[in-house]
Amino acid sequence: MQTIGAPSINTSILPHLSRNLLLARVGWQSRLSSVHPLNQRGFGSSRNGEADRRGPTSPASSDSFTKSTTSSSSASPSTSQSSIPSDWDENPNLNISAFSQLPSSTFGYNQHMIINSEFKEALRQILWQFRAPIRYAFAYGSGVFPQTASGSKSASIVHTQPSPAISSMQGGQGKMIDFIFGVSYTQHWHSLNLQQHRDHYSAIGSFGSSLVSRVQDNYGAGVYFNPYVTVNGTLIKYGVVNLDTLCRDLSEWDTLYLAGRLQKPVKILRDDPRVRLANQINLISAVRTALLLLPSDFTEQQLYGTIAGLSYLGDPRMALPAENPNKVANIIKFQLPNFRRLYAPLIENLPNVAFHDPRCKSSDWMDDPDTDATLAQDMDPKRRGNMVRRLPRSFRSKLYFRYQSKFQIPQLEFNKMLEESDDKDPSRVKKQQGGVFDIRVANDRQEDLRVEVKKAIKSTVQWPSVTQSLKSIVTTGLVRSIRYAREKMDKYREGRKRGIRDHSNVNGGEKKST
Secondary structure (H helix, E strand, O other): OOOOOOOOOOOHHHHHHHHHHHHHHHHHHHHHHOOOOOOEEEEOOOOOOOOOOOOOOOOOOOOOEEEEOHHHHOOHHHHHHHHOOOEEEEEHHHHOOHHHHHHOOOHHHHHOOOOOOOHHHHHHHHOOOOOOOOOOEEEEEEOOOOOOOOOOOOOOOOOOOOHHHHHOOOOOOOEEEEEEEEEEOOOOOOHHHHHHHHHHOOOOOOOOHHHHHHHHHHOOOOOEEHHHHHHHOEEEEEEEEEHHHHHHHHHOOOOOOOHHHOOOHHHHEEHHHHHHHHHHHHHHHHHHHHHHOOOOOEEEHHHHHHHHHHOOOOOOHHHHHOOOOHHHHHHHHHHHHHHEEEEEEEEOOOOOEEEHHHHHHOOOOOHOOOOOOOEEEEEHHHHHHHHOOOOHHHHHHHHHHHHHHHHHHHHHHHHHHHHHHHHOOOOOOOOOOOOHHHHHHHHHHHHHHHHHHHHHHHHHHHHHHHHHHHHHHHHOEEEEEHHHHHHHHHHHHHHHHHHHHHHHHHHHHHHOOO
C-alpha cells in the first residue's frame, strides 16, 4: 500500500537503470549495425506471429523481400530481444504490478530517451514538489526536445528562477515544460493537490475534487490540464490522467490523445510496468499502421514522419491557425536519433520490415542525424492482413466498419466476423492471425487503403480533441486560455514565415545552380 503523499517510484531499479539503459542501447546498436544488404536471409521465419504459413505469395511478397539479420551472439545476453516471447503482444496481461512480470528484463527500454543527467534531475525535482502520489510521469514537447535550431526566436514565456540545467538545455529561450502525471485514484489525487496547490486550478477548483475528477474522467480524452504554473522557478503545464485511462488509450487507441504523444520521444521520469507494457503495444501498433500507409520502399524520415503525424490527423488545431504547420517536420528533423532509439528495436524484431541501407553497418549510425536510412517491407496481402488483425482493438473496429460499408457486407455476417475477432474477453486466448476479411482489407488498392486508414484515424482523433479543447477553457480559465491560444497562434505565424523563408531559399538555390 502506497503511503499517501509520498511519490510512487520503484526505487529498487534506480541504481541500475542508467547502466542498463546504456547496455540496452549498446546491444541494440550492435545488432542493428550489422544490417547490410549482403547479410540477408529469406523471409521464412515466424516472429511475433506475423509471418504466415508458407504458401503461394504475390509477386511483391516474400520472394522479393529479404529480412536482414544479425547473429544473436552479436548482442549482449542482457539486451538480446530473443528472450522476449514471440507472442508477447497477442494476449498481453495489462494487470501486472511489477517490472519482473514484463516479458523480459530489458523489455521497453527503448522508451527511455537519454538526456543530460542534470536536466533530468531538474525535471525530477519538479515532481517532488507534489505531495499527491504520481505513479507514472513523463515530460514532453519543445521545452524538453528542441523542435527548432538553437538561437531561434521563442515565445515570451520566461521562467522566474529556473535551475541552471534547465536554462542551459533550453538555450535561454525559456519554454514552458509539459508534463503528464499518471495517477491511480483521480479524486483522491486532486483532493491532495487542491490542498497543496489551490493556485494551480481555475475557479472549478472551488467546487472540490469530486467535480474536478468528474470533469477529468468524463469529458474529452480523460486528461485534466493545469497550465502556466510555476514550480521550482520553472513555468510548467501538467496534465493528470488516470492510469486505467492511459493504458486503455495506449493499448486500444480509443482517443489516440495520449497514445499519440507517447508515439514521439518523451522523457519518462517515473515508470510503471503496466504503462510500459501498454506503451510498447502502442509503439508497435504505430509502426504497423504506418506500414499500411507506406509503399514497399521508404526512408526513416518517411516512416517516423508518418508515425508522428498519426495523432494530428483530425486534430482541429492543425486545421486552424493554432499550431505550427511545420510541427511534424520539425519534430523529425531535430529528433531523428531519438525516433531511431524508440523504433529501431521494434523494426528489428518485426519479420515483415527491415533496414536495407549500407550506411547501417556504421558503428555510430544510430546517433547520426544526417543518416536517413532506407527500409523495405513485405507487401504480401496475407502478412499485411496479419498487421490489420493486430491493430489496436478500438481503432481496428473503426477500420472494419469503414470496409463493411465499402464492401457492402450484410450486418449479420459482419457482426459474426466481429465476434470471432473480438480479443477483449480474457478467457478467449486467440492467435491474432489475419482472416479472410483482414486480407481483403490489406489487399485493397494501396491508395484506397491509405484513404480508409486515414479516415479511421481522423474519426478516432477528432471528437476527443475537440471536446478536450473545449474542456480546457473551463479547466484552464478564461485568462490562461486566451494566453495559450495567443501563443499557439504566434507559433503558427512563426512556422509559416519560416516555411516561406525556407521555400524561398530552396528556390533561390535552384535558380542559382542553373
